[in-house]
Amino acid sequence: MPVSQGREASANSGDSVVRARDLHYSVSGRPIFAGVDLDIRRGSVTAIMGPSGTGKTTLLRLITGQLQADRGVVEVQGRDVARLSREDVYRMRRRMGMLFQNGALLTDLDVYENVAFPLREHTRLPERLLRHVVLAKLQAVGLRGAWQLMPAELSGGMARRVAMARAIVMDPELLIYDEPFVGLDPISLGVVGRLIRSLNDTLGLTSIVVSHDVHDLATVADYAFLLSGGKVVAAGLPGTLATDTREEVSQFMHGLPDGPVPFHYPAPDYLEQLRQLR
Amino acid sequence: MLTSLARELLQSLGNALQALGAYTIFFLRLLKEVPRALLRFSLVVEQVHNAGALSLVIIMLSGLFVGMVLGLQGFDLLERFGSEESLGSAAALGLLKELGPVVTALLFAGRAGTALASELGLMRATDQLAAMEVMAVDPIRRVVMPRFLGGVLSMPLLAAIFSMIGIFGAQLIGVQLMGVDAGQFWSQMRSAVEFDDVKEGVIKSCVFGVACSLIAVYEGYHSVPTAEGVGRATTRTVVISSVVVLLLDYMLTAAMM
Numbered sequence: 241m242p243v244s245q246g247r248e249a250s251a252n253s254g255d256s257v258v259r260a261r262d263l264h265y266s267v268s269g270r271p272i273f274a275g276v277d278l279d280i281r282r283g284s285v286t287a288i289m290g291p292s293g294t295g296k297t298t299l300l301r302l303i304t305g306q307l308q309a310d311r312g313v314v315e316v317q318g319r320d321v322a323r324l325s326r327e328d329v330y331r332m333r334r335r336m337g338m339l340f341q342n343g344a345l346l347t348d349l350d351v352y353e354n355v356a357f358p359l360r361e362h363t364r365l366p367e368r369l370l371r372h373v374v375l376a377k378l379q380a381v382g383l384r385g386a387w388q389l390m391p392a393e394l395s396g397g398m399a400r401r402v403a404m405a406r407a408i409v410m411d412p413e414l415l416i417y418d419e420p421f422v423g424l425d426p427i428s429l430g431v432v433g434r435l436i437r438s439l440n441d442t443l444g445l446t447s448i449v450v451s452h453d454v455h456d457l458a459t460v461a462d463y464a465f466l467l468s469g470g471k472v473v474a475a476g477l478p479g480t481l482a483t484d485t486r487e488e489v490s491q492f493m494h495g496l497p498d499g500p501v502p503f504h505y506p507a508p509d510y511l512e513q514l515r516q517l518r
Numbered sequence: 519m520l521t522s523l524a525r526e527l528l529q530s531l532g533n534a535l536q537a538l539g540a541y542t543i544f545f546l547r548l549l550k551e552v553p554r555a556l557l558r559f560s561l562v563v564e565q566v567h568n569a570g571a572l573s574l575v576i577i578m579l580s581g582l583f584v585g586m587v588l589g590l591q592g593f594d595l596l597e598r599f600g601s602e603e604s605l606g607s608a609a610a611l612g613l614l615k616e617l618g619p620v621v622t623a624l625l626f627a628g629r630a631g632t633a634l635a636s637e638l639g640l641m642r643a644t645d646q647l648a649a650m651e652v653m654a655v656d657p658i659r660r661v662v663m664p665r666f667l668g669g670v671l672s673m674p675l676l677a678a679i680f681s682m683i684g685i686f687g688a689q690l691i692g693v694q695l696m697g698v699d700a701g702q703f704w705s706q707m708r709s710a711v712e713f714d715d716v717k718e719g720v721i722k723s724c725v726f727g728v729a730c731s732l733i734a735v736y737e738g739y740h741s742v743p744t745a746e747g748v749g750r751a752t753t754r755t756v757v758i759s760s761v762v763v764l765l766l767d768y769m770l771t772a773a774m775m
Contacts, residue, residue, distance in 0.1 A: 304651075304652050306648065306651060306652070330654040330656075331654070333651075333652055333653065333654040334654045336652075338649070338652040340645045340648070340649055341645075342644060342645060344644060344645035344646050344648065344649035345646075345649075346646055346649075347640075347641075347644070347646065357653070357655075358653045358654075358655070361653070361654075361655045361660070362654065362655075406653075410653075
């Protein structure tokens with residue numbers, strides 16, 4: 241489907257950039273999603289939260305077309321991702337950026353070349369203009385001075401900021417962050433959080449942030465979905481989710497060790513197991 | 519017991535066929551990308567440097583020692599029949615037709631093949647290949663194909679260098695140490711070695727180049743994204759490449775007799 245038609249379809253599907261309906265997905269017979277419905281509003285920073293193993297990263301892979309749902313629909317800009325040809329999936333991905341948990345920088349290229357990578361692959365920009373664009377993106381994340389460094393020379397926070405510069409270098413409409421706060425010190429955490437917000441607002445993006453860091457998401461996100469047991473169990477402003485009294489919501493929001501997500505992994509009777517070992 | 523043995527045998531055969539099918543599909547996919555890869559030849563040249571130029575020292579050293587051993591053993595054997603002046607032709611034929619392509623391929627699998635497999639495996643384990651996919655860049659086209667072509671182009675060059683250095687090593691021992699007449703050594707070699715002998719070596723090294731490079735990039739690209747998975751892919755690359763090179767060597771030798 242041509243891009244113009246895609247935009248038309250997007251307008252028809254309202255103000256949602258991403259729309260999932262009745263999403264089912266399982267791995268080796270183990271259900272990950274059992275009927276997920278969600279809408280990501282244009283221009284917003286939307287948080288996808290949930291305990292470990294609830295399929296947050298899987299949801300991102302479904303949105304980017306790296307995986308296909310067993311049942312249900314994922315639409316990006318109004319187009320069903322599962323029905324797109326390989327070329328159309330690649331065309332769709334050129335309009336989105338993704339930040340991986342570890343940055344996923346190309347280790348044989350320096351910072352400058354990492355950010356320039358998508359431009360070199362998809363455009364024929366003259367070197368002078370390419371330099372302007374790359375340095376502008378590095379300036380936006382505060383790492384213009386680090387352009388010559390190799391990925392191995394960067395701290396975790398710096399690597400993630402370089403990955404952010406790379407993710408926005410093609411001026412995407414949708415920016416996806418997979419666990420951007422993991423393993424960062426408080427300063428880097430604050431920097432990354434502020435960058436997510438400011439990039440979204442100044443560049444007019446739509447951002448999806450997958451994380452289980454409740455407190456940091458509260459300052460960044462406009463809206464949040466909480467995934468648990470293969471479904472969306474709560475949705476709303478991050479502040480209102482914190483006051484939700486339902487067990488599965490409050491256990492996650494307040495970090496309670498036991499609840500619907502049990503502390504103990506399913507196990508046989510303790511005494512019985514001890515007897516068997518004897 | 520016999521039934522279970524037969525079942526296991528059938529299962530192994532099925533697995534081997536499945537692997538062969540997967541290799542064939544992957545190879546066909548690579549072949550489809552050849553014209554596009556040639557358009558970005560600088561990427562291929564970079565990989566010729568990585569797979570070829572960086573293997574030069576080990577190839578030259580090995581070639582020298584293999585040639586020297588060939589000189590010693592050849593001299594010892596030929597002296598018994600009073601024809602030590604044939605050492606040049608024996609060494610050249612042995613190196614050009616057999617030892618050059620085979621030993622180079624085995625060394626290539628151990629140095630460049632493992633490097634290719636572990637590099638691709640680590641790229642998968644650290645999400646670099648997934649990041650490329652999300653950036654709408656086909657990793658097969660951008661990463662795998664230049665490495666495959668780099669390996670394919672490097673192998674005949676490395677085999678030629680191996681054979682040249684090997685002949686020099688045989689000359690060093692035969693002529694300089696054992697006293698074989700230099701004129702006899704070179705003239706016998708020139709009269710004994712024909713174009714078909716050189717062609718046989720070139721064909722073998724090209725085929726081994728395709729096989730070793732394919733095995734390395736396939737194993738690396740499909741490795742399980744863990745430390746153990748990358749290690750296993752590297753080991754499999756060496757083992758499979760070595761067996762396939764020896765098998766192909768027999769088949770090609772028989773076919774070109």
